[in-house]
Amino acid sequence: MGSWYWWMLLGMALVTYIPRMVPLTFLDGKKLPPIVSGVLSNIPYAVLGALIFPAILFVQEGNILFGVIGAATAFLIAILGGGVMPVVLGTIGVLAIYSLFL
Amino acid sequence: MLKKQFHSGLKAGTSIAIGYFPVALTFGLLAKTTGLSLMEATAMSLFVYAGAAQYISLSMIKFGVDPVLIVMNTFIVNIRHFLMTASLNEKMHRAPKWVKAVYSFGITDESFSVIATQKEEKVSTAFAFGVSIIAYGSWVIFTAVGHVIGxxxxxxxxxxxxxxxxxxxxxxxxxxxxxxRKVVMLAGIAAAIHCFFYFTGLLSTGWAILVSTLASAVLVEMFYARRGQAVAGMYPEKGDE
Known part of the structure; x- marks a missing residue:
């Protein structure tokens, strides 16, 4: 790659950093209207819903069963009260066995 | 205390580090096949640190797309972080601006999710650093490893x-x-809207996540605000709950 690559990298770094930095830095200590802060406090749970579905079903291209088994395993372990790490490792384990033997 | 917070941050971030491992490894490998040197590939993970945008940039580089367009696309993919860090700000302890400017670099979908769902009402700066550092370390190191072992x-x-x-x-x-129930509604509605965008192909992934998250957060908030008013209207003696 030529020098253009490094200029592009600089641009990519800036446009990635700005959306991360501006709200955290400039909203610090600001009191927002209750409705706005209510919506903002909802964001984490809404984001999780949007990040999980539908992507979890399509982690392996062309094999939706793989995603369904993974999702079911993750939800099952989580509902049974496993912490984050048991959910992650347990789901990887089940899918490793599935793709090794089936 | 600071050290303890930092350590529990590292611990909470470990699942991100595990999750980044295969993604970063593959990124390093793909970067190599796209023609990036070890330094170029690792520098992208080091300075940009944005999984989806980095992957997309590789395929755009391969097809000889104008670098300006690659930068613009990166911005579009990452716009959703405005929403996440605005939300995260409500959750974080106050800190000097420069400190927040430093750790904000480490906020990704994953570190945001881990930090924002902590049970404590407010999260410490040291915890955020712990989560971010272990995740970032995994991303950068395994990018390089993926390139080297190929x-x-x-x-x-x-x-x-x-x-x-x-x-x-x-x-x-x-x-x-x-x-x-509020959390169930928030996640369920956002998931449903995202599925709608996914199957209709109406929006690209970055926008789809942004729009479905915001729509769900606003709808549920309105629903609860109205219900609160209705309840208050029916039972005025109960006050403004």
Missing amino acids: ANLPAFLQAAMSIALYAMFVGLLVPSMKGN
Whole structure:
């Protein structure tokens, strides 16, 4: 790659950093209207819903069963009260066995 | 105290580090096949640190797309972080601006999810640093490793590990859903809207996540505000609950 690559990298770094930095830095200590802060406090749970579905079903291209088994395993372990790490490792384990033997 | 917070941050971030491992490894490998040197590939993970945008940039580089367009696309893919860090700000302890400017670099979908779903009402700066550093370290190091070894994990493990980040999201979400209808509604509606965008192809992934998250957060908030008013109207003596 030529020098253009490094200029592009600089641009990519800036446009990635700005959306991360501006709200955290400039909203610090600001009191927002209750409705706005209510919506903002909802964001984490809404984001999780949007990040999980539908992507979890399509982690392996062309094999939706793989995603369904993974999702079911993750939800099952989580509902049974496993912490984050048991959910992650347990789901990887089940899918490793599935793709090794089936 | 500071040290303890930092350590529990490292611990909470470990599942991100595991999840990033196969994704970064594959990124390093793909970067190599795209023609990036070890330094160029690692520098992208080091300075940009944005999984989806980095992957897309590789395919755009391969097709000789104008670098300006690659930068613009990166911005579009990452616009959703405005929403996440605005939300995160409500959750974080106050800190000097420069400190927040430093750790904000480490906020990704994954570190945001881990930090924002902590049970404590406010989260310390040291905790955020702990989560960010272990995740970032994994991303950068395994990008380089992927480029150097130029090979992937065994197929069965690669496939199985591709679920890791999603499993982590499930592990973060489910405990909050228990006994909390609002959380169930928030996640369910956002998931439904995202599925709609996915299957209709109406929006690209970055926008789809942004729009479905915001729409769900606003709708549910309106629903609860109206219900609160209705209840207050019916039982005026109960006050403004």
